[in-house]
Amino acid sequence: MSDRTTHWDHVYATKGEAEVSWFQDSPAISLDMIRAANPDHRAAIIDIGGGASRLVDALLQDGYRDIAVLDLSANALDAAKKRLGRAASTIDWIVADATAWQPAKTYDVWHDRAAFHFLTDPGDRAAYVDRLRSAVAPGGHIIIATFAPDGPEKCSGLPVQRHDSASLAAELGPEFELVETRSETHHTPWHSTQAFQFSRFRRSR
Structure with missing residues (x-):
């Protein structure tokens, strides 16, 4: 386990969703820019460093269906899965470091808020x-x-x-x-x- 993974697993194990500085109840700019990039709801979208972000909820509500969320922290992704409930089964959850990950497919939209x-x-x-x-x-x-x-x-x-x-x-x-x-x-x-x-x-x- 890398130092980065250990750090972020600890953050998400010890803090609630709204107890981190980057929390957004509504990721409005991200959603607007994704819509502008590709309004086709069949578009493949990946959220890099998505963690427990609510962008995945907003994308599902908007009608997008080919969604992946990548994060270093399994704890962060588990928090998002728990929040989504049954809808979580429709998402491709990827526990990986974006600097070492080997993509298995290509995407129409790559989104990254505050990982890079x-x-x-x-x-x-x-x-x-x-x-x-x-x-x-x-x-x-x-x-x-x-x-x-x-x-x-x-x-x-x-x-x-x-x-x-x-x-x-x-x-x-x-x-x-x-x-x-x-x-x-x-x-x-x-x-x-x-x-x-x-x-x-x-x-x-």
Whole structure:
């Protein structure tokens, strides 16, 4: 078990769903950008670092049916499964590190809210992008949300690498074209604020 896995399993074993700073009752921007990327409800969507996020609930309610959620922490995914109940059986739950995972299929939409910014090592970021290239075919969309340049420098006790759309584009490479970017002021459960940016790219080749 990696240090990252141990860390996040501990977080989700000791804190409730709404006791973490990244909790969102309604993942509105993520859902809007996924709809814009591919409104076809047959689209294959993967949520990287999805944990116990409620995005999977929102996607099911919106009519999407080919959904995967990947996270380092089995505890996080178990929390989401428990919340969904019977509907959890329709989701592909993947316990894996996105920097080492071997995708078994390709996806139309790759979504990541607040996983990529924990990759402070350039080698980990390169490994992540290698997996992304294997998992998203030309024409597919990538949505990555991170702390913005004026956002926090740490989260859950860990350092983060803050980004804007330009630094993300440099990490992904020229075959990924920036389609849109949005700013968000995220309100944590204890009423502090965090600056996020969301960037959507389309793979051109």
